[in-house]
Amino acid sequence: MHHHRLVLNGPPRAVAALARALVAAGAAPVPEAVPGPPRLTWTTPEPSPLSAICARHPEAAVGVERFADLGATLDHLVLRGAETTVLERLPFAPAGGDDPPLLEGLALGGEGVPLSPGALAVAAGRVAREPVRLPAAPALSAVDDALLVGAALGRVCVAAGEDPVGDEHPPAVVLAALSDLAAVALTAGAVVHDPASDGELAFERARVLAEAHAVATAERLWSRPGDADWSEWLMYVLTGAVTVVEDCAVALHQPPVPLLALHAEHGATLVERLGHATTRLVATCLQVLVLSGATTAGSGGCARN
Template structure:
């Protein structure tokens, strides 16, 4: 499937007609005030160009990617004309991949997890921290004695998958999505990006790739990093200091986005190594 985020500009009547056609085709609105934004999931990437060909007075900015695809594409469509502005690969394709088929199964399993939205604290960083905390606690409780087994118990693998789904939501929240539809778009985009990075040798190769205690410690460290970044978002500097930091360093929101992305990458890697369901023919861990 192909995921699109659309920004519409043009005469209001023409924009309204295109919005009606997009909604009839399954698109979901994000904003109604200009510029109008929608998200749309289609079986074919060219669906946007085909529809816009009938609405030549509307200029459409498009961000799109394929489910677990390798790149993000940005383009402008006006009538029958489409101009590609950027194709950005998520990761270096020259590096050795980590079990691409197993990784894809793992990522699709994470995508199928129910979306946890927190306790309703208006999307604050505290809400994000309270999402991560219980998911991390369930992993700690399910891990048992990691030194007593070579592979994690099934409950721990399930907890890692749930932690990955939470990390996706926290990363998506950092972009302040305006609707549930845009949140779903942001989560799908971050999952594709994380899967591309997770596959790369530079991100996962270590002396003991299947050392469960080492991986568990790495997961705990990354999850703690997300909570620490949430705390930094709650204690923001004065506006003038914030502007100086933003000019030369990553902002607190950018650091949170990065920490959530790293946690997503590491959970995908751990699942690829330890989730027996990702490897047909391998016995399941009890």
């Protein structure tokens, strides 16, 4: 499936006609607190339906954010009539050899082996099928996100505590709790962007999952599926969840905006920081699901140093 977030611009009549055509085809309007260009979300099997509709409404322009389920990039486009302009194509994870913040300290270069993308896709599908848990007051406070993640982590701890942590493989009840934790982390990573509709929430959750899958696929790790240190990986999960809660605390207090960075230096914003933490947690949960043998698609794979 391909996920789209659309912003319509142009003469009012042309924009209104295009919006009606998109809604009739299945797109969902995004409510606006302040009047502005119409926004919609739309999930389609292929990108072609959007192009076909835009071709019939050449007077309106459409700004598009688009990515595919577990795709490698987030694409920014402009469609006007039959013309498509690609503004940028942002990779969810870097190509091998790079060492950005999400992978810093985890990528092992030539010493490790990447996990099977197919097995990670199976794990991601399991997470995507989990029920969507929402904070008590979505996007109202970072405390709600912290409580949501903390409760899911508590379920992992209770399940793991009922079985000796030193066992070679986590039991099914722990894997179920890990899958639920990953799904909750998707929501925490999504609501930080203040989604204004169910469609925007689904768009952001799918985006976090695609990014986490790309990160988990890009990393070169050491242990192999069925031969990983479960207690060590449990600590990775705990550390990742604690980092999310810590970043929620930072976001809650809303410190002053940092000074402008010099040259190419960039300090992560609160949204970026929490986004990195939630993506990292989801990626770790996907890796644990694969390393534990909970998936059967593909082969290969590894664990951290």
